[in-house]
Amino acid sequence: MPELPEVETTRRGLAPHLEGVIVRAVLQRRDDLRWPIPDQIRAHLPGARIEAVRRRAKYLLLDTLAGSALLHLGMSGSLRVLPAATPVKAHDHVDLALDGGRVLRFNDPRRFGSLLWQAPGTTHPLLQGLGPEPLSEEFDGAWLFARSRGRSAPVKSFLMDQRIVVGVGNIYAAESLFRARIHPLRAAGRVSRERYEALAMAVKDILAHAIQRGGTTLRDFISPDGVPGYFEQELWVYGRGGLPCKRCAAALKQAQVGQRTTVWCPHCQR
Ligand SMILES: [Zn+2]
Structure with missing residues (x-):
């Protein structure tokens, strides 16, 4: 998709x-x-x-x-x-x-x-009713912190809610949470402001990098060829349930969160 x-x-x-x-x-x-x-x-x-x-x-x-x-x-x-x-x-x-x-x-x-x-x-x-663009200045740790108070939903579901921020799909939510070392099942309301700052930065970095990589495939955009897949080799957790964490070698865990498969490292993410 x-x-x-x-x-x-x-x-x-x-x-x-x-x-x-x-x-x-x-x-x-x-x-x-x-x-x-x-x-x-x-x-x-x-x-x-x-x-x-x-x-x-x-x-x-x-x-x-x-x-x-x-x-x-x-x-x-x-x-x-x-x-x-x-x-x-x-x-x-x-x-x-x-x-x-x-x-x-x-x-x-x-x-x-x-x-x-x-x-x-x-x-x-x-x-109508959409949250800010993830690459805009409006989206930052302070925004996530303010919107998350009192919420018991898993932080991964919160991050994928289009009313909070648009366009953070399953891949990017999983990868951003890994980079920010936040457990995807942690209640959104129980993540500190400091950790939301790390999360917002991770979302921006990972999306910007993916856009940049995608951009390199566009030199011959006027062609019937599909945009080639990219990014897969750079994934840390998405699609890697059961495989060793690339950071600590612990076996990555996998579960359904809000009907989406999510993967995380039980050692690196808290
Ligand atoms: Zn790990």
């Missing part, structure tokens, strides 16, 4: 090819993805110029003066800028035909992705 770094990497790869470009037509090969594609997409996008490509949480926004197209990659979605004549493959559900003989093509085998519309000056309901 694309996580925040992949979405940000996608945004950075697409922006130079989309910003300032006029959408000429919308070619839909089906009416719905996860949700129906609203009529406003076909009504407002043709003729509109893409002013900016932004990201909020794991949504990409193509901003035009008429409103914003809101894209989510779901479990398996991908976006490519291709020559318009590129043959359509299975699961190529939507094309935005662009000036200059190119298309922005949305492919999504599992169709958990979405293409929605946000009217100018409004915030789409899916973007």
Whole structure:
């Protein structure tokens, strides 16, 4: 599933090819993805110029003066800028035909992705009530400490709550907690301010590093190739239940936390 770094990497790869470009037509090969594609997409996008490509949480926004197209990659979605004549493959559900003989093509085998519309000056309901971006200044140890007081939920669930901070998925929560040496099952309200400062720093460092690594795969973004996997060889705990801790060699523990598999080191994390 694309996580925040992949979405940000996608945004950075697409922006130079989309910003300032006029959408000429919308070619839909089906009416719905996860949700129906609203009529406003076909009504407002043709003729509109893409002013900016932004990201909020794991949504990409193509901003035009008429409103914003809101894209989510779901479990398996991908976006490519291709020559318009590129043959359509299975699961190529939507094309935005662009000036200059190119298309922005949305492919999504599992169709958990979405293409929605946000009217100018409004915030789409899916973007309301979200916490700060993890790489913003607003997100820091003081924020986590203040929001966590009195909470008995495991700190890992707290960190993955989109109302607290957006875009910290299972991989990044597990890795950040390991780096900050915090046990994922510890009650969020029983983590000190000092330890939340270490945790916020770990989240920022790990996400920024993942974005940087993802960015290096984007030199040939205008190609039908998928974004290669990265980062796996650098994981300390995620997906390593039962294996020795890379720091202390203790066997890593694994359990379900909030229906997500989580892994931690019983020696390094308290
Ligand atoms: Zn350890």
